[in-house]
Amino acid sequence: MQGNPILSHGAARPVRVVLADEQELMREGLAALLSQQDRFEVVGTTGDGRDCLRLCVDRKPDLLVFNENMPGLNGIEAARRVASRCPQTRMLCLSESADRPCVRAAFDAGAHGYVLKRCTFANLVDGIDSVLSSRYHVSPELAHVLVEAFCQGHDPASALTPREKEVAQLYAEGHSTRQIAERLHISMKTVGTHREHILAKLELEGIADLTRYALRTGLIALDA
Structure with missing residues (x-):
């Protein structure tokens, strides 16, 4: 070539x-x-x-x-x-x-x-x-x-939409639902819906699990 x-x-x-x-x-x-x-x-x-x-x-x-x-x-x-x-x-x-x-x-x-x-x-x-x-x-x-x-098998994170990835990162960085809603200019209800979809797709129990997952896969830095 x-x-x-x-x-x-x-x-x-x-x-x-x-x-x-x-x-x-x-x-x-x-x-x-x-x-x-x-x-x-x-x-x-x-x-x-x-x-x-x-x-x-x-x-x-x-x-x-x-x-x-x-x-x-x-x-x-x-x-x-x-x-x-x-x-x-x-x-x-x-x-x-x-x-x-x-x-x-x-x-x-x-x-x-x-x-x-x-x-x-x-x-x-x-x-x-x-x-x-x-x-x-x-x-x-x-x-x-x-x-x-x-x-290895398929990475479950690839099933997340671009918006879900943004929300997942912001949650993992420690932002609250209200802060994420204000930052992304969407309602808190919409943020909550994204959160539930993220946890379901990644087969995680809560935000603490999401944070550990994000650190392990490089979604956020250790000092984020």
């Missing part, structure tokens, strides 16, 4: 990149490293999932590098929406987690690559080159995770 023409030595323009990570230092450091190479142009950075979607829709990047843990709208759901609205954008998840549910969630959302944050910058660039060349990429140490994913 031929590589992406924007990677060729005679490229007319650099690769346009959006960086989305809840850690500001990580965003700034990665932006500085990428900007040292003429073939990359960082066109936006953010630590917020909704802003990530807005940046991608507005700026049409060639590449989105994202982390799954962002407040309000987590990176997985943001990536899912980017995949739907910006199908030309290639996506690479840069994560601290090597857990199977997190890796699977990223690819289910439409990511084309998954690289661990403990990798070197050279490893990250290899991953970027792979996904920009219309291939899929994972850190070598994650190969066993992909095998396990094929051997």
